[in-house]
Amino acid sequence: MPKKPMELLSEPMFYVLMAFSRGEMCGTEIASYVAQRSGGRVVIGPATLYTILAKFCKENYIREISVDGRRRTYVITDHGRQAYVREIDRLCRCLGDAAHAEKDGGR
Amino acid sequence: MPKKPMELLSEPMFYVLMAFSRGEMCGTEIASYVAQRSGGRVVIGPATLYTILAKFCKENYIREISVDGRRRTYVITDHGRQAYVREIDRLCRCLGDAAHAEKDGGR
DNA sequence: TTTATAATATCGTTCAATGATATTGTATCA
DNA sequence: TGATACAATATCATTGAACGATATTATAAA
Numbered sequence: 001m002p003k004k005p006m007e008l009l010s011e012p013m014f015y016v017l018m019a020f021s022r023g024e025m026c027g028t029e030i031a032s033y034v035a036q037r038s039g040g041r042v043v044i045g046p047a048t049l050y051t052i053l054a055k056f057c058k059e060n061y062i063r064e065i066s067v068d069g070r071r072r073t074y075v076i077t078d079h080g081r082q083a084y085v086r087e088i089d090r091l092c093r094c095l096g097d098a099a100h101a102e103k104d105g106g107r
Numbered sequence: 108m109p110k111k112p113m114e115l116l117s118e119p120m121f122y123v124l125m126a127f128s129r130g131e132m133c134g135t136e137i138a139s140y141v142a143q144r145s146g147g148r149v150v151i152g153p154a155t156l157y158t159i160l161a162k163f164c165k166e167n168y169i170r171e172i173s174v175d176g177r178r179r180t181y182v183i184t185d186h187g188r189q190a191y192v193r194e195i196d197r198l199c200r201c202l203g204d205a206a207h208a209e210k211d212g213g214r
Numbered sequence: 215t216t217t218a219t220a221a222t223a224t225c226g227t228t229c230a231a232t233g234a235t236a237t238t239g240t241a242t243c244a
Numbered sequence: 245t246g247a248t249a250c251a252a253t254a255t256c257a258t259t260g261a262a263c264g265a266t267a268t269t270a271t272a273a274a
Contacts, residue, residue: 008118010262011115011201012261014201015204018208021209021211026221027222028220028221037207037208038200038204041200044262045265046222046223046224046263046265047262047264047265048261048262048263049222050221050224051224051261051262052262053222055261069221070220070268070270070271071220071221071222071270072221072222088202088205091201091202092202093145094118094121095195095198095199095202097122097125097144097145098121101128102128104128117231119230133252133253134252135251151232152232153233153253153255154231155230156253157252157253157254157255158230158231158232158254158255159230161254162230176239176240176252177237177238177252178239178251178252178253179252179253
């Protein structure tokens with residue numbers, strides 16, 4: 001039977017997938033995209049980045065489409081897009097639960 | 108100099124702090140609160156729960172206010188409330204960046 | 215050919231999550 | 245009273261992610 005998908009992405013993982021809204025990307029492009037998009041809040045170093053890219057390839061969230069010298073370029077897959085949307089949904093639920101908690105207060 | 112606060116809470120940690128919107132809480136009350144508030148999406152087992160409570164005591168996010176038999180009761184501190192609000196803010200930023208990414212698309 | 219630079223890869227450590235299991239108090243009841 | 249059940253907390257051992265530091269490799273420039 002098919003493996004159950006991860007039900008939670010870490011913050012770096014989430015931003016890596018977000019980067020593919022720009023289309024095909026290589027590692028360093030992803031890193032600078034994330035830093036820029038987050039206003040410098042999220043900075044992904046090489047160790048974290050390439051660990052995540054390797055994991056995402058194995059999980060089929062992204063796919064390598066070309067190698068040019070050292071540069072490896074990837075695209076997101078449908079499966080990866082699903083994971084990304086699922087993560088957005090999870091974040092919304094967290095915030096929704098928090099808002100509800102505040103409203104209900106003492107019960 | 109004062110230690111820099113954690114800049115990110117895990118999902119279980121976030122929901123544990125959320126539980127204190129109901130006032131003082133013991134471990135098992137927190138666990139059932141979280142399961143209920145999240146509609147069963149987030150379930151925190153004893154290992155995770157008591158690991159987090161111990162960590163939060165040490166970090167001064169919560170404080171033990173009474174012991175009755177085995178039951179230990181805690182309240183959230185101002186410091187804990189700040190961490191909780193900071194986490195809400197972080198979640199909002201993640202969603203905001205994602206929305207912006209979608210809008211900008213190819214650039 | 216050296217040198218610089220861009221890009222990717224890996225090591226070693228730290229920390230959180232978690233299933234499983236153990237411990238410890240309190241209450242019930244024969 | 246003791247045995248038993250239950251509620252609540254505690255701990256072990258494993259797994260996996262984050263990340264600073266450093267190394268490797270390919271291209272380009274001098």
